[in-house]
Amino acid sequence: DPKIxxxxxxxxxxxxxxxxxxxEQYLGHNAMYWxxxxxxxxxxxxxxxxxxxxxxNQTASSRFQPQSSKKNHLDLQITALKPDDxxxxxxxxxxxxxxxTEVFFGxxxxxxxx
Amino acid sequence: xxxxQQSPESLIVPEGGMASLNCTFSDRxxxxxxxxxxxSGEGPKALMSIFSNGDKKEGxxxxxxxxxxLHVSLHIKDSQPxxxxxxxxxxxxxxxxxxLTFGIGTRVLVRP
Numbered sequence: 001d002p003k004i005x006x007x008x009x010x011x012x013x014x015x016x017x018x019x020x021x022x023x024e025q026y027l028g029h030n031a032m033y034w035x036x037x038x039x040x041x042x043x044x045x046x047x048x049x050x051x052x053x054x055x056x057n058q059t060a061s062s063r064f065q066p067q068s069s070k071k072n073h074l075d076l077q078i079t080a081l082k083p084d085d086x087x088x089x090x091x092x093x094x095x096x097x098x099x100x101t102e103v104f105f106g107x108x109x110x111x112x113x114x
Numbered sequence: 115x116x117x118x119q120q121s122p123e124s125l126i127v128p129e130g131g132m133a134s135l136n137c138t139f140s141d142r143x144x145x146x147x148x149x150x151x152x153x154s155g156e157g158p159k160a161l162m163s164i165f166s167n168g169d170k171k172e173g174x175x176x177x178x179x180x181x182x183x184l185h186v187s188l189h190i191k192d193s194q195p196x197x198x199x200x201x202x203x204x205x206x207x208x209x210x211x212x213x214l215t216f217g218i219g220t221r222v223l224v225r226p
């Protein structure tokens with residue numbers, strides 16, 4: 001059973017539109033993250049949340065907005081989509097407040113902006 | 115800003131052979147190092163961690179850490195076709211959020 005559920009698995013969007021990527025985790029973790037994976041680039045950290053509060057933001061653009069409605073949810077809203085936003089977006093989670101524990105990843109949402 | 119470099123970019127290994135992957139990091143204060151593996155269509159999954167200098171063995175996988183030379187490596191012994199995947203070195207930070215910084219990855223192909 002997948003413990004980190006990301007929806008949808010695939011998403012095609014039109015340039016300029018807005019989309020929400022959904023993430024729920026059932027690992028009992030209090031820290032959640034978003035990462036982005038594009039071709040020829042390392043997995044790129046975007047945001048981290050701990051107990052539903054933003055801890056770190058490495059995303060330059062305000063078009064990317066995480067939303068945490070429940071402690072095991074961290075959705076990602078992307079507005080004014082651009083073709084450069086095409087990537088696979090991974091949600092992840094871990095125990096909060098410690099760096100020596102594993103970060104678990106979901107299977108990703110592959111976003112294509114046309 | 116932490117920088118993580120991996121080599122080689124890709125590696126072809128015969129079944130039963132040894133695969134050696136290398137990683138260097140830039141922040142001398144780094145403490146927590148991870149190897150992740152990603153199969154096609156899946157998310158990355160942690161393979162093993164190493165926090166102290168020296169070797170750590172888990173089954174066919176051995177990680178080696180040398181903090182003084184800013185180097186961590188992964189060796190896969192008796193490689194199997196199921197080991198074919200993208201392998202990432204990752205360093206976990208101590209600052210707020212404890213983010214993972216990844217290298218670009220080494221693609222390993224094990225040929226039967």
